[in-house]
Amino acid sequence: MEITREIFWNVGSWVRWPVYGLGLLVVIIFILGLVKRFRLWRIGKPDIRNDQILKRIGTVLSYGLFHKRILKEPYPGIMHLFIFWGFLFLLIGTALIFLQEDFTRLIFDKVFIQGSFYLTFSFILDLFGLMAIIGVLLAAFRRYILKPERLDNKLEDAFGLLLIFLVLVTGFTNEGLRIAVTRPEFERYSFVGWEISKIFSSSEQAIASLKTAHVVCWWFHVLLAFTFIGYVAYSKLIHLITSPLNQFFRSLTPQGEIKPIPDxxxxxxxxxxxxxxxxxxxxxxxxxxxxxxxxxxxxxxxxxxxxxxxxxxxxxxxxxxxxxxxxxxxxxxxxxxxxxxxxxxxxxxxxxxxxxxxxxxxxxxxxxxxxxxxxxxxxxxxxxESKFSPEVKLFFKNMETNSNPWTIGFATRADWAKDLNLKNLSENKEVEYLLWVGCSGSFDERNRKVSRSLVSLLQKAGVSFGILGSEEMCCGETARRMGNEYLAQILMQQNIELFSNYGIKKIITLCPHCFNTFKNEYHQFGGNYRVFHYSELLLNLYQEGKLKWKTGIEMKAAYHDSCYLGRHNGIYNAPRMLLNSLPDTKVVEMKRNRAKSFCCGAGGGRMWMEETLGKRINQLRVEQIAATGASVVATACPYCLTMLEDGIKEKGLEKGLSVLDITEILDKAC
Amino acid sequence: MAKEILVIAEQKDGRLKKISFELLCIGKKLADKIGGTVSILLLGYQVDKLAEELDGYGAQKILAVDSEALKNYTNESYAKAIVEVVKIRHPEILLGGATASGKDLFPRVAARLQTGLASDCTSLDISPEGLLLAQRPIFAGKILVDAIIPEARPQIATLRPNVLPAAEKGSQKSEIEKIPVEIKPMDLKAILKETVKTAGERIDLTEASVIVSGGRGMASQENFKILEELASAFGEGTAVGASRSAVDSGFAPHDIQVGQTGKVVNPNLYIACGISGSIQHLAGMRTSKYIVAVNKDPEAPIFQLADCGIVADLFKIVPLLTEEVKKIKAQQ
Amino acid sequence: MDVIVCLKQVPDTETKIKINPEGTGIVTEGIKYVMNPYDEYAVEEALKIKEKFGGTVTIISMGPARVVDAIRNALAMGADEGVHLNDPAFEGSDSFTTAKILSKVIKDMKYDLILTGKQAMDFDCSQVFGCLAELLELPYVSVVTGLEISADGKTAIAKRETEGGVEEIIQMPLPAVVAAQKGLNEPRYASLPGIMKAKKKVIKEINLTTLGMTASEVGEAGSKMKTKNFQLPPERKAGKKIEGEPPEAVKEIVRMLHDEAKLI
Missing domain, CATH: 1.10.1060 (Fumarate Reductase Iron-sulfur Protein; Chain B, domain 2)
Structure with missing residues (x-):
């Protein structure tokens, strides 16, 4: 007996023509739906996204085909993987059958799905079909029984899942019915269909009714499958198309970069x-x-x-x-x-x-x-519209007049360094690095201590650097994220002019926000520098042996990732390596760490706004820190330092938990 | 005729204000230096009794303009009266108080007399040339300057209240003289419709002259009562504030929050109780003219800004301070 | 309603003010200038009146070239026209002379109301509003925290802040001069289109000749009051930290408040 199957068994090959007709109709409906969406996107302004094609294809392969991000959460990850890969193989299987029936067999009278290939083919399709069914069941279980907060249920979710489920189930039922009637032993390889076939009686009397059932079920399957295809373009299932597209056209500029308003x-x-x-x-x-x-x-x-x-x-x-x-x-x-x-x-x-x-x-x-x-x-x-809260207005006004967020005169910016014997660039510009202190490090008493620690470390390591003194202005980061692009651009351009006057090429920053803006945004206005967050630089200095620890610091420290150091710029290791390099210091991780780290609540200008709605973000983070049992939370950002210190006080935890900047810890050991 | 220094008395609701006596005291000193006399001008309606009250405080003459049109202060009616008196008396120097009404009134007087005005002075003297030498703070007190009015007469200055001593009652009698001045309704365009006492003693933080503020050290909402009491002891124009952490801890409502994201205040006196002084808070009150801080932690940053800092338990200090302030206020 | 706003550009209150070596004035380099904060309330009030009644808002300011920034700022907020009184001869004018120059410009203009701040945060004279009103023979109200214009635009009722939490409610016919105090309103932040439009507006410049006055009438020469001998106040004593028993500590605070700070 030949190991293959008759494709239009029982339903008759004539069905090919109505199926093609329907198929064509469905494809037209599908394309019309896509065109409608496409036209909607086209009302938007232009944006060039066809550079770095290979990288873009790579994104689609690793994040689309291979689920790189989806799998970061096991349950929904595997659930989606099963449905996706299940359907992908069923699609390939159907395409192969189409190829055989309508090309190779029709034209060359060649049947290639036969023999051992047929068996492998049957086995794989059954396996992936089963995976897809499991995926759908997992999805339904999660959506309707587990009900995670983040999922909102719409009719289209239920309809979509049901549709997929029915397409799969009718497919297997067809197979089961066919096997029940034809009973070739080799169909054991179609293991799901084989098991289903056992349900049906294969007595002579039953065969006629099984055949009728098969015809009905077959049509049902075809119509469901077509409905599914048509439905894709008009429902959330359109993500089959839009998600890979979006992955392909993803932003390839640094995450921390905000596009300017040109001209x-x-x-x-x-x-x-x-x-x-x-x-x-x-x-x-x-x-x-x-x-x-x-x-x-x-x-x-x-x-x-x-x-x-x-x-x-x-x-x-x-x-x-x-x-x-x-x-x-x-x-x-x-x-x-x-x-x-x-x-x-x-x-x-x-x-x-x-x-x-x-x-x-x-x-x-x-x-x-x-x-x-x-x-x-x-x-x-x-x-x-000038629509913002009074505290935002105060921030803008202060920036305009004194280039810092507070109502403090710009002339006092360098007062923190008065007794440190630091050179201003105006006095000596023959230095390797500019140390950019930033507003917090310059004015806020608490963060001034951090500035002093950093200066002490840089001096001990023999780094050649200078500061801008009272010529330093705000970098413009916060104004930009608060939507005041005009103010931000003024600040940025003034700084760029100042930098070029002093011929600055390398910048060390205390604050990750300044760091991000210099590194990722100043190029928009012609400012190109080598920018270092202190954590990177200090690690280099340590590794080069220019910084040495005299003593260990005995403590259990949790490192809190700053968003603008971590997620926006991928610096996760340098701060941890510095802490780990200290003898006797034990570094513990919070549950939310690195790319999943939890914001302190100060970014995007929130530092300067009242937090009246909901709970306080800094307090939530402090709860997460406290859960580690650490006695110190180490930070590398002045905003985080302020927010966490406030949060600890607000929660009354100051007895057992303190916040220290990494520079402060290192300086103690140095 | 000897040169006359004319000082303008200030009264309200039938009571003479302290500035009147401060003006008399300095007026007398200046008069002695230029070899002249000091007179005081009282404006109002039915002021005979007040004129008598001024007797014996060093003025040679007590001049009174008594008119129903002067019952309430308006800059038009008062300026009219003063200018008419100046036209009669030709004083060398005219002094007034830099009070709410003085600051409003004297610009009109000076302009009408086409002369100069040194406003809000903190010290008055006579220059070697015999001119009024008025020292006044500018740039919110960051700088002092001397002002002189070399030619135009009278030389006008207004004196900031509470900086110079008040005249003491002496034995020398003053002569009371009534000067009739006709103030016609057509002279008065702006009319005082009513005066309104703003609800209670407490006023808006941004307008308060004294603010008593509490931080997390207050430990509870109930404890803010002791701050209320301290504020009350200072009298009118006072307010109670809070730091952000006190507000966040639920001890105080958000609308009394002082700081970067709350109200920015600028009182004469700011008393910070149990406030450590984060930059967020300091940004809202650092321009206060005098800052008193009470905190247990000697390292609290607020002490760096405070004119007067007490390292102690605020719950011991505040009630005692309230009592002391009340005592002094009662004496005044 | 046509409203005129007289405003001044002053050093930002946070600016470090230095005295020149001769003691005749301040060092103007390194100063960050802003629109006088009280004048901002005046501009805002004028704009609110315009929004309600229609008409125009004209800004007048006196001073050197830098003053254009303050005028443009007000134009960016929404004012219609700007007049800049710019002549070296105007420099050193006292309040009276400033008011005289302003009155000379204003008397030929069409207006229903003049708004200004209650004082300029540089020389803190707090006089121009009154002198100006007197020279124009107008009523004025100063330290205004509330302003209501009657529906017919003929009269105004102003709320004026005095001492001890007492407010006076004053009615006056228009035109009049109103000097704004903090609390009158919340000045708006200029929108970016407003800023861009303001950049293109022509600011009318008036100098001594076009004003029709002589050099002896204006500036220091024309001033009734002369200012000299700029000096720093006695240095504010470093904060005193009192330790010790509460009763003694409290006595010491009270002594300081009474004797040194003169606050009670």
């Missing part, structure tokens, strides 16, 4: 008021989102009970896009929207709650970006 002096509107003000990629983001909720599971604003959820922001934008679809005719045109998005579609409280910590972006399997949208919407509120 700001000659623009008429600023920031995003309406959908057309977004780029096409930003709109594609909204379609790529599958509402998986990993973002909000990591969002400090959401977890502390504030109205912001990154998922909600993206979904609200998507819904807005859908609702506006009728008004938006073709690209660029369409009716003007009457209300700006910020304050209406996305509420002001949501926009101001974001700490720009990037935990959401780091968690998103499909590279949806949130910070860019938050900043764009803030820009509109700030630059066009």
């Amino acid at each position: 700001i002096e000659n623009q008429e509107t600023f920031g995003v008021a309406k959908l057309q003000d977004f780029t096409w990629k930003q709109l594609l983001d909204t379609d790529a989102c599958t509402r998986c909720g990993r973002c909000q599971d990591n969002c400090p604003a959401h977890l502390s009970g504030k109205p912001l959820s990154p998922k909600k922001v993206i979904q609200d934008l998507r819904n807005h896009l859908n609702q506006s679809a009728g008004n938006l005719k073709k690209q660029g045109g369409g009716q003007e929207e009457t209300v700006p998005i910020g304050g209406n579609v996305i509420l002001e409280d949501e926009l101001w709650a974001c700490t720009t910590c990037a935990a959401c972006q780091e968690a998103c399997p499909v590279f949806v970006q949130v910070i860019d949208k938050v900043v764009d919407l803030r820009r509109y509120l700030v630059l066009m």
